[in-house]
Amino acid sequence: MTRETDARPAPAPPPRARARARKKAPPAADAPTPRAARTRRRTRIQRENERKILAAALDVFSAYGFRGATLDQIAERAGMSKPNLLYYFRRKEDIREALLTSLLDAWLEPLRDLSAEGDPMREIAAYIRRKLEMSRDRPRESRLFAGEIMQGAPAMTAHIKGELKALVEEKAEVIRGWARAGKIRPVDPMHLIFAIWATTQHYADFDSQVRALLDVSPDSDGHYHDAARFLETLFLKGLAPEPDAKPHAGPGAGPAPRTGGAEGEA
Amino acid sequence: MTRETDARPAPAPPPRARARARKKAPPAADAPTPRAARTRRRTRIQRENERKILAAALDVFSAYGFRGATLDQIAERAGMSKPNLLYYFRRKEDIREALLTSLLDAWLEPLRDLSAEGDPMREIAAYIRRKLEMSRDRPRESRLFAGEIMQGAPAMTAHIKGELKALVEEKAEVIRGWARAGKIRPVDPMHLIFAIWATTQHYADFDSQVRALLDVSPDSDGHYHDAARFLETLFLKGLAPEPDAKPHAGPGAGPAPRTGGAEGEA
DNA sequence: GGTCGCGTTGACCGTCTGGTCAAAATTCAC
DNA sequence: GTGAATTTTGACCAGACGGTCAACGCGACC
Numbered sequence: 001m002t003r004e005t006d007a008r009p010a011p012a013p014p015p016r017a018r019a020r021a022r023k024k025a026p027p028a029a030d031a032p033t034p035r036a037a038r039t040r041r042r043t044r045i046q047r048e049n050e051r052k053i054l055a056a057a058l059d060v061f062s063a064y065g066f067r068g069a070t071l072d073q074i075a076e077r078a079g080m081s082k083p084n085l086l087y088y089f090r091r092k093e094d095i096r097e098a099l100l101t102s103l104l105d106a107w108l109e110p111l112r113d114l115s116a117e118g119d120p121m122r123e124i125a126a127y128i129r130r131k132l133e134m135s136r137d138r139p140r141e142s143r144l145f146a147g148e149i150m151q152g153a154p155a156m157t158a159h160i161k162g163e164l165k166a167l168v169e170e171k172a173e174v175i176r177g178w179a180r181a182g183k184i185r186p187v188d189p190m191h192l193i194f195a196i197w198a199t200t201q202h203y204a205d206f207d208s209q210v211r212a213l214l215d216v217s218p219d220s221d222g223h224y225h226d227a228a229r230f231l232e233t234l235f236l237k238g239l240a241p242e243p244d245a246k247p248h249a250g251p252g253a254g255p256a257p258r259t260g261g262a263e264g265e266a
Numbered sequence: 267m268t269r270e271t272d273a274r275p276a277p278a279p280p281p282r283a284r285a286r287a288r289k290k291a292p293p294a295a296d297a298p299t300p301r302a303a304r305t306r307r308r309t310r311i312q313r314e315n316e317r318k319i320l321a322a323a324l325d326v327f328s329a330y331g332f333r334g335a336t337l338d339q340i341a342e343r344a345g346m347s348k349p350n351l352l353y354y355f356r357r358k359e360d361i362r363e364a365l366l367t368s369l370l371d372a373w374l375e376p377l378r379d380l381s382a383e384g385d386p387m388r389e390i391a392a393y394i395r396r397k398l399e400m401s402r403d404r405p406r407e408s409r410l411f412a413g414e415i416m417q418g419a420p421a422m423t424a425h426i427k428g429e430l431k432a433l434v435e436e437k438a439e440v441i442r443g444w445a446r447a448g449k450i451r452p453v454d455p456m457h458l459i460f461a462i463w464a465t466t467q468h469y470a471d472f473d474s475q476v477r478a479l480l481d482v483s484p485d486s487d488g489h490y491h492d493a494a495r496f497l498e499t500l501f502l503k504g505l506a507p508e509p510d511a512k513p514h515a516g517p518g519a520g521p522a523p524r525t526g527g528a529e530g531e532a
Numbered sequence: 533g534g535t536c537g538c539g540t541t542g543a544c545c546g547t548c549t550g551g552t553c554a555a556a557a558t559t560c561a562c
Numbered sequence: 563g564t565g566a567a568t569t570t571t572g573a574c575c576a577g578a579c580g581g582t583c584a585a586c587g588c589g590a591c592c
Binding site for chain 2: 063064065066067068143146147149150151152153157160161164165168185187188190191192194195197198199201202203205206208209210212213214226227229230231233234235237238239240
Binding site: 533534535536537538539540541542543544545546547548549550551552553554555556557558559560561562 | 563564566567568570576579581582583587590591
């Protein structure tokens with residue numbers, strides 16, 4: 001299976017230069033910009049409608065996936081006609097791009113806040129708590145990203161290999177530092193981060209299953225409390241340094257080996 | 267957002283009883299069975315082609331999601347024409363159903379093997395190991411189920427509320443028994459199971475992200491070794507009973523409570 | 533070697549869907 | 563108020579997609 005973007009014969013862009021009498025040459029020939037972006041200045045209406053569209057797209061994409069969502073659905077939910085929607089975003093793909101980009105930053109905020117200065121255990125506990133709150137309060141975002149990545153992240157590889165990777169590596173180094181200092185058990189920080197993502201986002205991404213198995217109604221949040229308790233126990237006890245932990249006094253315990261997470265590993 | 271199955275205006279089944287001269291009354295009027303199922307006996311060819319179709323569907327559904335997959339794609343991958351495919355499964359939806367049902371059992375096998383008789387820590391470690399191996403060796407299945415559940419599990423609610431729930435509750439009771447016996451830290455067993463699912467399946471479902479962040483090429487499995495080490499540490503240390511754990515001396519604190527099926531459970 | 537049920541297919545159909553276009557409606561600065 | 567710029571829309575389009583149908587193999591058994 002190829003994976004890749006949406007891979008498929010490709011809808012073959014309708015012969016853009018359709019033979020229909022092209023009265024006046026289009027301003028920018030084949031401009032890939034939506035008409036709205038070609039105005040003198042960014043208007044209030046533009047900002048508002050773009051916001052409405054992205055909000056609607058979040059709803060629809062997160063519920064049905066990119067391919068499963070239709071422009072009509074998004075347009076309706078945004079309270080406008082499809083051609084109008086396409087006045088602001090020339091292609092469905094552009095909506096996806098804009099949506100992902102606009103949400104990614106906020107999504108990574110909790111990890112960004114993980115501070116080398118704080119107490120390791122407290123920092124990790126806070127990170128878990130915040131991630132879990134995000135699953136509870138913003139499940140659509142979680143599912144949106146999950147869906148994207150599951151399809152091979154066609155529209156996100158750049159973000160992942162760029163900002164995300166940089167951030168994750170930075171924080172992995174922080175965690176490694178804590179381990180060297182004997183503040184936490186020496187574990188592979190990358191896999192620790194994955195585990196925190198997986199366990200917390202699980203409650204948003206697989207919400208329907210969680211609720212079915214726990215007998216929680218769709219309008220209750222009760223189980224998040226238990227989840228928080230469990231996860232805090234698991235990670236804090238799982239990461240607590242051994243009682244006899246020795247702060248690794250390596251000769252010039254300088255900058256740790258570059259990532260890979262494999263210290264004495266592999 | 268409604269969620270539900272694929273929710274949407276519904277493709278309005280093409281007027282089945284199209285006015286085209288209906289020469290002879292159809293055998294079963296409006297039979298919902300594929301033609302292949304109406305033969306006297308199940309032939310070798312039937313078994314073979316159904317297998318091919320389900321194999322192809324697993325590839326395609328897991329890569330593009332149900333809505334994203336097309337019958338043409340599945341047919342091509344199964345090495346047959348679309349009408350031929352529809353000779354074996356009358357509707358796309360039927361393929362989904364058959365596929366999910368045929369895979370669910372094997373998917374739950376590792377949990378089924380979690381035995382009340384074994385040593386708790388060893389049992390849990392084995393479960394994690396097997397789940398991780400499944401992510402590595404059968405990522406398509408993982409993504410297939412993940413995609414289904416993320417969309418609200420339209421075609422799986424029965425399975426989830428039925429077999430899965432029964433199994434999970436049975437095993438939760440086993441874990442509860444271990445906790446009562448002081449063999450593991452007293453934790454919410456449901457959330458423990460979720461955490462194991464989440465952390466292990468993460469490596470299949472979010473494979474593309476994991477590889478990008480870890481710099482692992484698509485044809486390498488190396489990182490699964492580190493993942494296994496990390497997860498084993500996390501869960502075993504996280505669940506290890508406190509040193510001063512007292513085995514909850516119930517009346518006749520004999521051999522660990524039978525467990526097996528749900529004891530005091532619904 | 534005929535025949536009868538199983539298996540396969542090319543040609544189609546109706547609908548959906550992403551996207552276009554020309555023109556009408558609205559807004560806004562002056 | 564008015565004219566230019568911006569916004570909105572109804573009517574369309576072409577390709578994709580799920581599904582149907584009549585008819586044509588085909589092979590196994592007599």
